[in-house]
Amino acid sequence: MKNEKGMTLIELLAVIVIIAIIALIAIPAIGNIINNSKDKAILSDTSQIIAGAKIAIADGACGGDSAINCDEKVLADYIEKADLETGATYLVTKSNSEYTVKYSGLTKLTAKGKYSGLAGNTGITSKDLADYMKNGKTSK
Template identity: 40%
Template sequence: MFNTLKKRIKNEKGLSLVELLAVIVILAIVAAIAIPAIGNIVENSRYNGVKADAVNVLSGAQIYFTDNPEKADVTITALKTGGYLENAGSFEKNASTITITKATAGNKIVSATIEFSGTKKAVFTNATIPLINGDKQKGSAITDSWTVGNTVTNP
């Protein structure tokens, strides 16, 4: 009987404590790498969403200025009221205070601060579609910009 029990114990297959710990450590390393990467993907998608909203606003303003050549500027609220913009997206919160001006080099969002993720904000200053899309021409005289920065206060 003891011989049969010894044979069964020897035939038992399983993980030792060391093997189990090795698997746990490997999973922890993979999780430590994956979690920040996933966080960056989410943050980048929000960032790109704000850029897309800005391009939509400027495109709506382009149509507005084509229909109203005598106008020099317009607010997002006026674009929505006039049917030139259906949804301002992340610009909705400050729609009445954000002004788009007509310019020969492209319409500009004069000034806007848009919160898109907690304390992350997109700050638009004289931002045009090429500037938002990062299409600056080499050697161009463009001094306008749009940036993203960290602040702890809401706009």
């Protein structure tokens, strides 16, 4: 027999089947990782908005006595806008010692995964945000 080099058709088919199985496992896992990263970025932006509002309130930029409101116009000098999505709207309200943020970016959270309880919401309190960032859910 000749000294033939190369792979047989059966060997090629086996390699293709193995690659297909690996792809079927890997593609959904990668998709979940990407969605979780986007969700974490949105929650991080929300946390950044609250942090900026705390500084603005301490500086007296938001005014008010009992309920203090800070919107994106007031917070523009306190938040790095390059990190937030273009055209995002947000409003931080401080009542007593509780901060509540209404952020349009929260509507982009995916309905699957760790942060599914927040999907579709437009507002969250600072305590609930901390719980979600730490545990993926609130302690309620």
